[in-house]
Amino acid sequence: MVGLAISLLLLGSAPPAICTAPPDYYQITLVPTRRVPTARLARGTARLTYADSPFGIAVSARGHYRYNVEVVVENLRPVPGGEFVAWMATPDLKQAVRMGPVTDNVRGRTEWNKFLVFITLEPLSQPPAARWQGPVVMRGLSRSGLMHTMAGHGPYEQEPCAVYGYY
């Protein structure tokens, strides 16, 4: 079993006796892709909390939310010769960041508007690469990624999507 611990999402040494969970609403559920048989029963979450900030909310100079991302996975059974690595990427995959091996709780930071969090199976023998080589084992999309055009939906049902570049 790898990375089975559910961590308290607390920084520092003395967690308070009473704590609330990070905002469930923006948590990213990681879903197995079924491409790796030992991972079919895996479950996982990428939890978002605001980066440290004197303002309560954390935003960049351009107005992006700044998130701490923590990946927590259960039931991801090890594969000989391979290791599970967590990544974050923009939805078009043009930008990607290697968060690290899923040996414990993997943490990262992002300020992308919409992003993917995913886990791949990488060959153990090779040094860490900038892009993944192995199959995607689990994946999830930030809640913001669910936001899509209203053309063709609801009150805009008659609005032709193609006019706005959607097909």
Added chain:
Amino acid sequence: MPATAADSVVWRMPPMDMSMPMMPGLEDALPPVPPALPDQQAMGIPAARPSAVVPLADGDTLQLEATLVRRQIGDRTFVMYGYNQQYPGPLLRVTRGSTVVVVFRNELEDPTTVHWHGLRLANRFDGVAGLTQAPVAQGESFTYEVYFPDTGIYWYHPHMREDMQQDLGLYGNMLVQPDQDHYYGAVNAEETLLLDDLLLDVHGLLPWGDASPTHALMGRFGNVMLTNGVTDYQLSVPRGAVVRFFLTNVANARTFNVTFGGARIKVLASDVSRYEREVFVESIPIAPAERYVVDVYFEEPGTVAITNAIQAINHFRGEFYPHVDTLGMVTITDEAADPDYGEAFRVPRAYADVTAEVDMLREHFDRPPDKELALTVRVQNLPVPIMMAMEIDTLYVPPMEWNDAMPMMNWLSTGSQVTWIMRDVDTGKENMDIRWEFALGDIVKVRIFNDPKSFHPMNHPVHVHGQRFLVVAMDGVPNRNLVWKDTAVLPVGSTMDLLIEMSNPGDWMAHCHIAEHLSAGMMLGFTVHGADTRP
């Protein structure tokens, strides 16, 4: 009927993003309240002057009057409201620990009051209509004794129909000077910045709702940015100057993300105190009614823009896009600042006296909350297309609404269709049915959850009257650098833990400071029992 010419005022559609098609079914829809606007043809209205600095010593008296004024906004002129015919209202400069008398007179047709935001003053002078005083009718007066127990930047504004009265220009700052040396580091200059926005179209000011506010869903976002009441705020400083800005957000609904064109920013203080430690930041996200005190280092000569830089949302396209508003311009001259405070700027200071005060409450940080609130909304009788659009839109609700992405839908919603709710989780009571009772000296932990699964969740700047509080945790993450606040913004889906020090007896209110949310019910009452022992 307020100071309006309602008979001659007709509704006009709010300015829209023309890249987005009009929502079918709403072409002829109008808000279900009559429109209201100060009579733009009124004769003999004096032109407003820029805000004057009014130094006041302990025991001094100030005459303050609310009247109609003629305001220049860009290259257009409107009849608006003003305190002492100034925009913003006069800047009261006082010293911590002093009390001044303000004899307020209302010459507007609208009844009004003056609330002294953030001051822990005597309850009867808090200016809350219906709770601490009767509204001040036209031609009537009310005398306030305004006590300044804490150093920092504060502001005054009406506590009736803020959505209209405040938006029309009724706001001003109070700068409370420290009564000790070296309270902050040394700087070359000090500036107060009141940030606002105003909603205009080609015909002028977009009317407000007469009996109840429009824009009840998201609050009224303006499309013209005002800094200290003007569209072209300018400042000139010598090269290498460290300038202290006292920022106040007086907008109805907009949270700004303020930058100084890449110049380095250090945040020192917020609403009611300094931080435990100064912190370097890239920008200052400031929600309605919040204040921040920052030092900015203008190292190189040239010109930089003060901006509101956000990731806006286009709901129709389902996309974020970067958006920048210019709030002002700073010219940095070639002449060198004298003295040069650059070295001192680079070293963030720690304020042991703030930490010592916070330490006295630290035992309360981790205990279970005394009160729990859930923030939500109820709607009724909204047009069907709006209900449909909201249904498909709620796949993603952003933590903060930085822009009004649905101006038509927002405009059509009024206080009669939208009820914004603070619900006491233990009792199920809502809004002003909540009347919490505390004793003077109580330290009360309030946990507030901003429910993301309502019809239209939104961020809320929560303001507590008459007291000060610490935000000890956000989403379970303890806050490591505390500051005393009176207003704190809660993003959608988040939970914040406030530790409120019940230091001031009386009947008080806590509410959302989005003006339209307040009008749509989002307030509760609490009483602090005990004798008033202030000087």
